[in-house]
Amino acid sequence: MALSDNKILAMLGFSCTGDLGPWTLYTSDRHQIVYYPRMPALNPPSPKQLTQRASITAAAASWRALSNADRTAYETASRRASLKITGYNLWVYLKLTDRRDVVDTIARQTGVTLPG
Secondary structure, three states: OOOOHHHHHHHOOOOOOEEEOOEEEEEOOOOOEEEEEOOOOOOOOOHHHHHHHHHHHHHHHHHHHOOHHHHHHHHHHHHHOOOOOOHHHHHHHHHHHOOHHHHHHHHHHHOOOOOO
16 A cells, blocks of 8 residues: 555654745645645734734844854753754743743753853
């Protein structure tokens, strides 16, 4: 019995959901990939959305401004703590939530000094 491309992708942990270029994709209940042309937003972004987007943009810019050693420290801590996120994601979490206590706990548990 041959496996469909969708089932092979699913077995490998891939899931088709979201926007990809000019297409919107999702996986149906029948495990088929459904795609259609991406539609423009009907309403302009709200002030809260604009604020959140600006916060994420600032967090990404601050990650790029870190030294290679600091970025490596976050990547190492994330890996040693067996987190399901990257060092970049940990940095963005810190910048968006200001939960330094969580990051300090990860640093203490992994033995890595985390700047920021």
